[in-house]
Amino acid sequence: MSEILDPDVAAREARASQRSRQLLDAAARLMEKTGSEAVSMQALAAEAGVSVGLIYRYFGSKDDVLLAVITDVLTQFEVEVPAAIADAGDDPVRRVGAAFGAYCRVIDSRRHAALLTYRESNALGHEARQRIKELEVATVDPLRRALADGIAEGRLVAQHSDLVAYNLLLLAHAWALKHWYFERTLDIDGYIRAQLALSLRGLVAPEFVAEYADLLVG
Amino acid sequence: MSEILDPDVAAREARASQRSRQLLDAAARLMEKTGSEAVSMQALAAEAGVSVGLIYRYFGSKDDVLLAVITDVLTQFEVEVPAAIADAGDDPVRRVGAAFGAYCRVIDSRRHAALLTYRESNALGHEARQRIKELEVATVDPLRRALADGIAEGRLVAQHSDLVAYNLLLLAHAWALKHWYFERTLDIDGYIRAQLALSLRGLVAPEFVAEYADLLVG
Amino acid sequence: MSEILDPDVAAREARASQRSRQLLDAAARLMEKTGSEAVSMQALAAEAGVSVGLIYRYFGSKDDVLLAVITDVLTQFEVEVPAAIADAGDDPVRRVGAAFGAYCRVIDSRRHAALLTYRESNALGHEARQRIKELEVATVDPLRRALADGIAEGRLVAQHSDLVAYNLLLLAHAWALKHWYFERTLDIDGYIRAQLALSLRGLVAPEFVAEYADLLVG
Amino acid sequence: MSEILDPDVAAREARASQRSRQLLDAAARLMEKTGSEAVSMQALAAEAGVSVGLIYRYFGSKDDVLLAVITDVLTQFEVEVPAAIADAGDDPVRRVGAAFGAYCRVIDSRRHAALLTYRESNALGHEARQRIKELEVATVDPLRRALADGIAEGRLVAQHSDLVAYNLLLLAHAWALKHWYFERTLDIDGYIRAQLALSLRGLVAPEFVAEYADLLVG
DNA sequence: AATGAATGAGATTTCATTCAT
DNA sequence: AATGAATGAAATCTCATTCAT
Numbered sequence: 001m002s003e004i005l006d007p008d009v010a011a012r013e014a015r016a017s018q019r020s021r022q023l024l025d026a027a028a029r030l031m032e033k034t035g036s037e038a039v040s041m042q043a044l045a046a047e048a049g050v051s052v053g054l055i056y057r058y059f060g061s062k063d064d065v066l067l068a069v070i071t072d073v074l075t076q077f078e079v080e081v082p083a084a085i086a087d088a089g090d091d092p093v094r095r096v097g098a099a100f101g102a103y104c105r106v107i108d109s110r111r112h113a114a115l116l117t118y119r120e121s122n123a124l125g126h127e128a129r130q131r132i133k134e135l136e137v138a139t140v141d142p143l144r145r146a147l148a149d150g151i152a153e154g155r156l157v158a159q160h161s162d163l164v165a166y167n168l169l170l171l172a173h174a175w176a177l178k179h180w181y182f183e184r185t186l187d188i189d190g191y192i193r194a195q196l197a198l199s200l201r202g203l204v205a206p207e208f209v210a211e212y213a214d215l216l217v218g
Numbered sequence: 219m220s221e222i223l224d225p226d227v228a229a230r231e232a233r234a235s236q237r238s239r240q241l242l243d244a245a246a247r248l249m250e251k252t253g254s255e256a257v258s259m260q261a262l263a264a265e266a267g268v269s270v271g272l273i274y275r276y277f278g279s280k281d282d283v284l285l286a287v288i289t290d291v292l293t294q295f296e297v298e299v300p301a302a303i304a305d306a307g308d309d310p311v312r313r314v315g316a317a318f319g320a321y322c323r324v325i326d327s328r329r330h331a332a333l334l335t336y337r338e339s340n341a342l343g344h345e346a347r348q349r350i351k352e353l354e355v356a357t358v359d360p361l362r363r364a365l366a367d368g369i370a371e372g373r374l375v376a377q378h379s380d381l382v383a384y385n386l387l388l389l390a391h392a393w394a395l396k397h398w399y400f401e402r403t404l405d406i407d408g409y410i411r412a413q414l415a416l417s418l419r420g421l422v423a424p425e426f427v428a429e430y431a432d433l434l435v436g
Numbered sequence: 437m438s439e440i441l442d443p444d445v446a447a448r449e450a451r452a453s454q455r456s457r458q459l460l461d462a463a464a465r466l467m468e469k470t471g472s473e474a475v476s477m478q479a480l481a482a483e484a485g486v487s488v489g490l491i492y493r494y495f496g497s498k499d500d501v502l503l504a505v506i507t508d509v510l511t512q513f514e515v516e517v518p519a520a521i522a523d524a525g526d527d528p529v530r531r532v533g534a535a536f537g538a539y540c541r542v543i544d545s546r547r548h549a550a551l552l553t554y555r556e557s558n559a560l561g562h563e564a565r566q567r568i569k570e571l572e573v574a575t576v577d578p579l580r581r582a583l584a585d586g587i588a589e590g591r592l593v594a595q596h597s598d599l600v601a602y603n604l605l606l607l608a609h610a611w612a613l614k615h616w617y618f619e620r621t622l623d624i625d626g627y628i629r630a631q632l633a634l635s636l637r638g639l640v641a642p643e644f645v646a647e648y649a650d651l652l653v654g
Numbered sequence: 655m656s657e658i659l660d661p662d663v664a665a666r667e668a669r670a671s672q673r674s675r676q677l678l679d680a681a682a683r684l685m686e687k688t689g690s691e692a693v694s695m696q697a698l699a700a701e702a703g704v705s706v707g708l709i710y711r712y713f714g715s716k717d718d719v720l721l722a723v724i725t726d727v728l729t730q731f732e733v734e735v736p737a738a739i740a741d742a743g744d745d746p747v748r749r750v751g752a753a754f755g756a757y758c759r760v761i762d763s764r765r766h767a768a769l770l771t772y773r774e775s776n777a778l779g780h781e782a783r784q785r786i787k788e789l790e791v792a793t794v795d796p797l798r799r800a801l802a803d804g805i806a807e808g809r810l811v812a813q814h815s816d817l818v819a820y821n822l823l824l825l826a827h828a829w830a831l832k833h834w835y836f837e838r839t840l841d842i843d844g845y846i847r848a849q850l851a852l853s854l855r856g857l858v859a860p861e862f863v864a865e866y867a868d869l870l871v872g
Numbered sequence: 873a874a875t876g877a878a879t880g881a882g883a884t885t886t887c888a889t890t891c892a893t
Numbered sequence: 894a895a896t897g898a899a900t901g902a903a904a905t906c907t908c909a910t911t912c913a914t
Contacts, residue, residue: 012894015894040886040887040888041887041888041889042886042887042888045897050895050896051895051896051897052888052889052896052897053889053890053891053895053896053897054894054895054896056888056889056890057894057895061888061889062887062888062889115336118333118336118337118395119336119337133398133399137399157419159415159416159419159436160412160415160416160436162403163412163413163416163436164416166396166399166400167389167392167413167416170388170389170392170395170396171385171388174385174388177336177388178384178388180351181351181355181384182384185380194378194381195381195385197377197378198377198378198381198382198385198420199420200420201377201419201420201421202416202417202418202419202420202421203419203420218377218378218381230876230877233877234877237877258903258904258905259904259905259906260903260904260905268878268879269878269879269880270879270880270905270906271878271879271880271906271907271908272877272878272879274905274906274907275876275877275878279905279906280904280905280906448873451873476907476908476909477908477909477910478907478908478909481876486874486875487874487875487876488875488876488909488910489874489875489876489910489911489912490873490874490875492909492910492911493873493874497909497910498908498909498910551772554769554772554773554831555772555773569834569835573835593855595851595852595855595872596848596851596852596872598839599848599849599852599872600852602832602835602836603825603828603849603852606824606825606828606831606832607821607824610821610824613772613824614820614824616787617787617791617820618820621816630814630817631817631821633813633814634813634814634817634818634821634856635856636856637813637855637856637857638852638853638854638855638856638857639855639856654813654814654817666897666898669898670898673898694882694883694884695883695884695885696882696883696884704899704900705899705900705901706884706885706900706901707885707886707887707899707900707901707902708898708899708900710884710885710886711897711898711899715884715885716883716884716885
């Protein structure tokens with residue numbers, strides 16, 4: 001808030017944010033390790049190498065930790081997806097492809113944490129739930145914009161671009177949700193390529209099909 | 219099973235299956251009501267208007283109840299989807315459409331129960347989990363067959379029909395998973411129409427596009 | 437009570453006693469089978485092939501069943517031990533031996549039921565407990581009398597005949613209590629012989645040792 | 655274990671072992687108080703003046719508590735019996751006497767806890783049961799050795815020394831098992847004297863009877 | 873006389889949260 | 894700032910007992 005900070009306060013805040021990170025990482029690690037989303041505060045403390053009590057200094061409750069883990073993943077989207085889009089250059093179709101790939105890769109790297117959103121109902125309160133939903137929707141925005149650009153440039157056919165964007169998010173999540181099924185035949189790269197081809201085939205305007213031939217064959 | 223049943227035994231069995239149904243319905247109702255997939259045995263007993271102990275006469279454990287609720291939904295797929303396909307006539311593309319519609323409608327009628335599959339990891343044991351996965355995969359089969367027929371007849375382009383089938387299942391589930399999002403702009407019929415159009419646009423062979431114009435405009 | 441009974445009443449009583457026997461046998465069977473003394477009323481009903489409700493027509497409570505099973509074993513002592521003594525002829529030392537053998541054999545035939553006495557504390561009320569203790573003490577009486585006779589005839593040395601009698605009862609019980617230990621080296625016949633030899637060696641008057649040589653070498 | 659301990663860790667361990675002792679004592683106290691070997695976790699918590707949850711910090715399960723109580727008694731044997739033997743000097747017969755006395759006195763001091771072994775079947779798992787049996791058998795060893803020494807020196811007659819040792823253990827347990835009977839006529843000292851006299855009369859070699867006259871008259 | 877469905881209290885166990893140190 | 898012992902409510906499951914049929 002204030003631009004000039006008491007150095008002690010700054011140090012404290014730095015330590016605090018470091019602690020938060022340490023705890024969040026431990027939580028993510030624990031989830032990937034146990035494969036279960038049922039993580040007790042005691043187990044989290046043990047994994048993070050701190051005491052239970054300390055967790056409550058940084059997070060008000062278990063729900064807060066859960067919320068933070070989820071937010072953490074969502075934040076990763078906010079970082080990675082725009083970066084991937086920027087890297088993809090000006091072509092909106094390739095930007096869509098890059099965005100979807102980035103989504104999938106983030107999810108692949110935090111599979112169990114990503115699934116946490118699908119359990120919120122129980123643990124989290126209405127307010128937190130609402131917050132997550134807003135963040136998730138915001139997360140689709142770069143994708144939606146790339147799609148809109150493609151439509152504006154005539155490279156994509158104009159049809160339900162909102163729905164399409166959300167479908168792509170869902171298919172990215174599906175890599176975590178139905179990993180047990182997809183992993184039988186695909187690895188993450190194959191998955192991205194196949195799903196992208198499938199989705200784009202219905203979207204790319206006929207006169208541009210040749211140009212995106214590399215994307216359209218899964 | 220046997221042709222001649224002791225009437226008492228028959229009556230008892232009828233009562234027993236009625237009880238199971240009552241409990242399963244209560245479980246489903248409770249989920250829809252609380253919006254939560256976490257149902258305690260106490261709460262279930264209260265909702266069903268019976269005692270805790272009685273549940274254990276019909277289901278060996280909480281896992282059994284959960285498994286039964288899930289199986290119940292999956293069984294509904296097994297009934298409704300083939301029926302819808304049969305009603306749709308011989309055209310494989312229209313059969314795909316009918317199958318997807320049936321999926322979505324079953325899920326719409328049991329939204330929270332349908333989500334139970336996405337929590338299995340915690341509650342259910344490995345065996346039960348495996349069982350559910352098998353059932354789910356089996357559930358996609360009619361859809362996969364209709365797609366294969368469409369490809370064989372040249373009405374659909376041959377591309378990853380397995381993946382397509384599973385994607386359609388996922389999009390049906392998405393109606394429950396992301397209901398809070400989709401319901402802002404779509405009702406169940408609109409959702410089915412839009413998703414179907416989107417998926418089919420990438421699948422229908424060019425020379426048949428005109429024939430399925432009604433399906434292709436979401 | 438009344439000497440002349442209504443035939444219906446007599447028939448009913450006969451049926452009732454038959455039922456009791458059926459239930460008691462089932463209880464004993466169940467205990468030997470599961471090896472555990474924790475027998476639920478449901479399990480007992482199943483084993484006996486009757487309904488739970490019916491047990492309560494013949495026994496007021498679970499404690500009553502337990503008490504009856506215990507009494508049943510004790511009654512068997514009351515029958516078998518005097519019979520064995522009678523068969524053993526006039527010699528009091530041999531009568532002692534016969535009594536101990538009978539004790540051990542009854543216990544061997546109902547090992548787990550015999551152990552029930554050692555659990556009474558929990559389940560049974562004070563009154564029932566008292567009743568069992570009295571019966572158990574009464575059960576030692578034939579043995580005590582045979583010992584007393586032996587002392588009176590000068591064949592046994594006079595020393596703590598009460599304690600000796602109870603010790604013999606205990607050693608018989610020990611066959612059930614510590615069966616896991618004794619069965620490593622002895623069968624029931626060997627056990628009886630060895631224990632008897634050990635006990636009698638301290639009891640038989642020196643001038644009669646030769647006469648009972650067969651009993652004194654375990 | 656390690657020579658230099660972190661004082662905090664050492665203090666914590668001390669506190670922890672103090673808690674264990676407190677809980678074990680409470681368990682023993684509860685058993686003596688209620689006269690019952692069945693102790694619920696709630697009751698144990700109440701008796702110890704702690705919460706239920708805390709018990710689970712020190713013992714993994716109810717079985718663990720039970721096992722610990724039993725082990726506690728058995729450990730007392732391991733301490734007291736060899737000590738008593740050592741105090742008794744070189745004479746093996748007097749060492750046998752001292753060992754038996756020590757057994758009986760330990761049992762007298764923890765009567766109900768000592769009986770716990772006779773309930774193991776129900777509560778404890780197979781492994782724990784096995785463990786207890788081994789410990790019990792190990793417990794007889796000092797007695798067995800003293801007997802063997804006596805035989806080797808020709809002071810005791812060679813006959814079933816294994817069985818004799820176990821019988822003496824049983825007679826010690828009998829003080830708890832049949833306390834209600836023996837207490838009518840004997841106190842613990844009288845019991846020890848009488849039982850010892852009885853057992854030794856059959857064991858002491860004729861030429862040494864005079865030497866042990868004090869032990870042989872109960 | 874007989875059934876067995878139904879009850880509900882009670883048992884064990886887990887775990888989010890607090891608080892004295 | 895940090896600890897971790899302690900709490901106690903809640904969850905699952907069992908089983909003696911009752912009662913309508």
